[in-house]
Amino acid sequence: MTSVTFLDGEEDIPEIVHALKSCGVVVIGCMRTRAPELRALVSKALGADKKDGYGVLNLLLPLTHEGDIWDTTVFFYDAKHSYRPSTSIALVNRALNAWIAEGQKDYYLYSE
Structure with a gap:
């Protein structure tokens, strides 16, 4: 099963780390800057x-x-x-539409 976690406006490092360990793809509602x-913080927390x-x-x-185009911040954890x-990209686009x-x-978990 493939999944994508959405954390809209979420900047809680442990929550992002948990989501990356669970499914490997996280869409984060944050400023691109x-x-x-x-x-960097998530990588350090993962030891990645x-x-x-x-x-x-x-x-x-x-x-x-x-x-419409949605500029979307996405983290991929290659472990x-x-x-x-x-x-x-197609996976994340389907997840975005869902x-x-x-x-x-x-918080939203998309699975297929």
């Missing part, structure tokens, strides 16, 4: 500094919903989810 700092072969990738993805541009359909909850 804050994302690199959060990634690439010397063990794993890391946290922070991307600002231009996802679409009903023709749990191997980022592949086409399939990973999250919107469910009312854009502060």
